Amino acid sequence: MSAQAKTNKLTDKVAIITGGGSGIGAATSRLFAKEGAKVVVTDIDEAAAEGVAKGLEQDGGQALAAKVDVTCKEEIDNTVRDVLARWGKIDILVNCAGTGDIGWFIESDETTWDRIIAVNLKGTMLFTHAVLPSMVEHKYGKIINIASIAGKTGAGMQVPYSASKAGVSGFTKALAREVARHRINVNDICPGPIDTPMYGQIGDLDPELQKKYVRGVAQRRMGRPEELAAAVLFLASDECEFITGHSLVVDGGSTMI
Template identity: 50%
Template sequence: MTRLDKKIAIVTGAGRGIGRGIAEKLAAEGATVVVTDVNEDSAREVAGALGGDSVGLRVDVTSRESVRAMVDEVTGTLGRVDVLVNNAGWDKVQPFLASDEADWDRVIAINLYGTLHCCKAVLPTMVEQGYGKVVNIASDAGRVGSSGEAVYSAAKGGIIAFTKTLAREMARNQINVNCVCPGPADTPLLAEIGAENPNLTKALERAIPFRRLARPDDLAGAVAFLASDEAGYITGQTLSVSGGLTMS
């Protein structure tokens, strides 16, 4: 028996990168994965690759209506939600004084509000069940700061604080809420961010004690553990997965 047999798991932003890696790991552990992404084709492609009863749905996490419709469809079709992984995220790297307010709004809407929307929609089902695992994907930028990512760091720091408070509120319902903070990871998003700075990846690799960027499977293993009953007495925690770049 694998750790997540018969569990229903929603993973946001799972059409590529870290989210896809998480979806693949949860499926390998026995979960039926609801792959959600703003790109419907990507979501369906990943779900098809996972096989089983996994499904791919288009969801815009910045829209409460879109999230609510997705959760209604999942509970109506699959009957429950055992695991929620709030992974969807976006960033644009630039000095704060050069940044544009429209980009602030997008960063906060996707990273912070997306997590709030999904938790608000899913948690009533988990409360009714008396069981659930929420894993929020924040960032070490939210723990220690990151030059060129001021608003992103603020949004991710908000997720860390939200996770701790939600863990306190949900504990009486036997719902675990934890946070995983990636360091720099080898993902399409990082490639987009570093397109104008070809030396970025090499500089990051030199700074990381393990001398490499994180891979999606590095994050996926941590998420799978926190989503499992092996982590049943762990809640309100923030786990850095950064190859030693940040230590606490």
């Protein structure tokens, strides 16, 4: 029997990934490039974005790096303009940049709430708003927002983060209804504990809380960023054409929802 040639799932697609310099965003950038996409790795950490993009090019992929703070409309608009000038379209947007905090809500302050809502929720809306006109024009788009199981079940000591991620899931569903007529799919992914620098920070701040989260996973382990990237790829591919407004939980059986 002859071996079947593998077909890349994202050939010629142009994908922008926010928070692409680390963790889930970096793993997604690598998988997308392997599947034939032209990948725009964006991050507030310019060196991290450049490092990931360089790695993709060294492996034979096509990539661009851009320093983008997702709370800054000007940086977002400039990047979208540059990508359209270079590659003519944007097929896929992965809103992955995120931030959080650990602490009792009663002791939290407005500065913390504003930072978390600005990055996780408003950043997702700003970037999506910037790419939508091009997606509508091309009658094609896949938007994948990285939310969290914290937004589904609530995570103690992470109240603003949980609220911001519930907001992301609400945004996903509402927008999916509006843009379905333009052949644009909008879905989100709700990860459980994933072994990334962000999750490591929880352990630095509160090792007991981190252990508690892992004990709550049926598989008794953290997920790997590559396992999340595989789910993002599915939602970015044409295999999910009839899936929109969905929250895909990827949590090793933490929530069973």
